Amino acid sequence: MLNGLEDKEKLKTTSQKQKNGWTNNELSSSPETNKTLSIIMPTYDEEGNLSNTVEPLVELLNNLSITHELLIINDGSTDKSGEIADGLSEKYPSVEVFHHEKNKGYGGAQLTGFKNAKGKYIMLIPSDNQFHLDDLPQYLEEIKNEDIVIGYRKNRAD
Numbered sequence: 188m189l190n191g192l193e194d195k196e197k198l199k200t201t202s203q204k205q206k207n208g209w210t211n212n213e214l215s216s217s218p219e220t221n222k223t224l225s226i227i228m229p230t231y232d233e234e235g236n237l238s239n240t241v242e243p244l245v246e247l248l249n250n251l252s253i254t255h256e257l258l259i260i261n262d263g264s265t266d267k268s269g270e271i272a273d274g275l276s277e278k279y280p281s282v283e284v285f286h287h288e289k290n291k292g293y294g295g296a297q298l299t300g301f302k303n304a305k306g307k308y309i310m311l312i313p314s315d316n317q318f319h320l321d322d323l324p325q326y327l328e329e330i331k332n333e334d335i336v337i338g339y340r341k342n343r344a345d
Contacts, residue, residue: 227300263290
């Protein structure tokens with residue numbers, strides 16, 4: 188079993204952190220925030236949404252001084268999602284990309300993310316730009332007093 192994958196398929200990763208010798212110690216939370224957040228972003232054929240989802244998210248987390256890593260799981264995309272994700276990893280040191288050669292489904296992408304997350308807290312965010320960034324500070328506030336925080340929309344429009 189390799190990184191939670193049942194078959195012998197090799198998992199390709201793209202990581203600025205690997206290239207620059209980034210270590211687990213650098214992911215540790217700062218004393219001011221006491222937060223270490225791993226965001227798992229399963230991605231399948233989202234070339235039109237991926238940059239518009241990732242860039243504002245990373246900017247918000249940086250502005251909030253949240254120590255984080257963003258794990259994009261490219262789940263066998265047939266479009267340019269993998270290339271776009273690799274470019275985002277080059278641009279943002281907190282972004283790491285895992286490539287499945289074949290689509291393993293949403294659960295398979297989540298499993299890869301969970302097995303590779305290093306943060307104290309883990310959050311799943313879709314790559315299709317459906318998550319409202321305005322909600323993130325509220326989730327982070329709620330986790331101070333709770334073991335788990337689950338957000339959902341009553342009136343979805345998709």
